[in-house]
Amino acid sequence: MTDLEMNWVLGTPALLGVAAGAIAVLLVLIMKFKVHAFLSLIIVSLLTAVATGIPTARLMPTLLEGFGGTLAGVALLVGLGAMLGRMLETSGGAQVLTDALITRFGERRAPIALAVASLMLGFPIFFDAGLVVMLPIIFAVARRLGGSFLGYAFPSAVAFSVMHIFVPPHPGPVAATGLLGADVGLVLIFGLLVALPTWYVVGHLFGGYVGRKYDIPVPAILRGSTGDFTEFASAPRVGIIMTLLLLPIGLIFLNTGLNMAATAGLVSLDDAWVQVLRAIGETPVALLITVVLAMALLGWKKRKSATLVESVVDSALGPVSAVILITGAGGMFGGVLRASGIGTALAESLDAIGLPVIVAGFVIAALVRIAQGSATVALTTTAALLQPVVMGSPAFNPVELAAIVLALAAGSVFAGHVNDSGFWLVSRFFGMDTKTTLKTWTVGQALVGIVGFTIAAAIYLLASLL
DSSP: OOTTTOOSSSOHHHHHHHHHHHHHHHHIIIIISOOOHHHHHHHHHHHHHHHTTOOHHHHHHHHHHHHHHHHHHHHHHHHHHHHHHHHHHHHTHHHHHHHHHHHHHOSTTHHHHHHHHHHHHTTTSOHHHHHHHHHHHHHHHHHHHOSOTHHHHHHHHHHHHHHHHHSTTSHHHHHHHHHHTOOHHHHHHHHHHHHHHHIIIIIIIIHHHHHHHOOOOOOOGGGOSSOOOGGGOOOOOHHHHHHHHHHHHHHHHHHHHHHHHHHTTSSOTTSHHHHHHHHHTSHHHHHHHHHHHHIIIIIGGGTOOHHHHHHHHHTTHHHHHHHHHHHHHHHHHHHHHHHTTHHHHHHHHHHTSOOOHHHHHHHHHHHHHHHHOOHHHHHHHHHHHHHHHHHTOTTOOHHHHHHHHHHHHHHHTTTOOTTOHHHHHHHHHTTOOHHHHIIIIIHHHHHHHHHHHHHHHHHHHHHHHO
């Protein structure tokens, strides 16, 4: 454990107090004094780093590591995804696909159709990348049918969330599966059994409620802020748009699928062909390939000038710059909390309480998630803590092991809030203020955790009785 992962000055109660105070100050700055979220997050991150005793020499490196680490994972995805979305929007492709979708499923079932598509796309693609790819279609459907944007976007966002947290080949459940010695195939099967009912309760039922309660207009974030690009419109065929949406999914599956196959011992990550396919399937590379293909199919092939194509792509970046910066600052705040050692200290304290393994795993993962923000860190930290107990006991059968992994996953997604970069991604892309995001997304993530744990615990109990 490095000096950035453990605080040697403050004990666990003091660290918890600092974290709670930091979150309270952040909310007061943003909600009461209307300080911009980007500035508020930087200010609170700096004050938290000082209060938790991070050495002065490590102060700026810690802040920049949290900020830069988040941007490394988000900036390319959001930037490339916005370019793709801008071309789909401006060419008329999003509208063409929307018309086909509504014709096929009807207006009343359009939100469910979007969510089902998101569930399928969410199998190989990560939460943030999938959401960015789907947003142009969600925007177009919401504009066409009217009503609150949340009624269309929330079910799809929850769909990506439950697939990302419960179902391999996503990194969190795969890592926990390896640490606890579970069978990845069983985790995949039971992960789907947890994810789908959880989506129905939270994405469909609760999503319908928030859609009726909060009237959120359709954001204009992917429409660009300057220029008239009507000459770029060409009403492309549905097949072209489906190709551009499915291509990154297929490419990304090369990476995630091969990773899962390697975990199962089916292929070796040392093989050259595996390394090449995994590189092509890296999310930024997959999106880059798709953006270039979109420029060719929607622009150059339609005899649009290179200058016009370049202008359309460029117009996508301005509106999403705030999303990228605020998300990076959210990562900075979470990074400071992780560097303070609060997550590890809290988890180790709770580990000594003596709860049943599956309950202890959920509680520890949930509290670590609330304390420091990252779902992946919460899941892997908890799995590592429970590893000696789980691996050292022959009493757990394969299904029970899979259920424990899923219980940890449920805890790791619980109540994502202002120290989670994903919270700010949803807030800004959905056009919601901080208070509304807490009432909708944070509550929804808490429900995902509770419902997911309930199903995982039921699987565990049934497996123990058989």
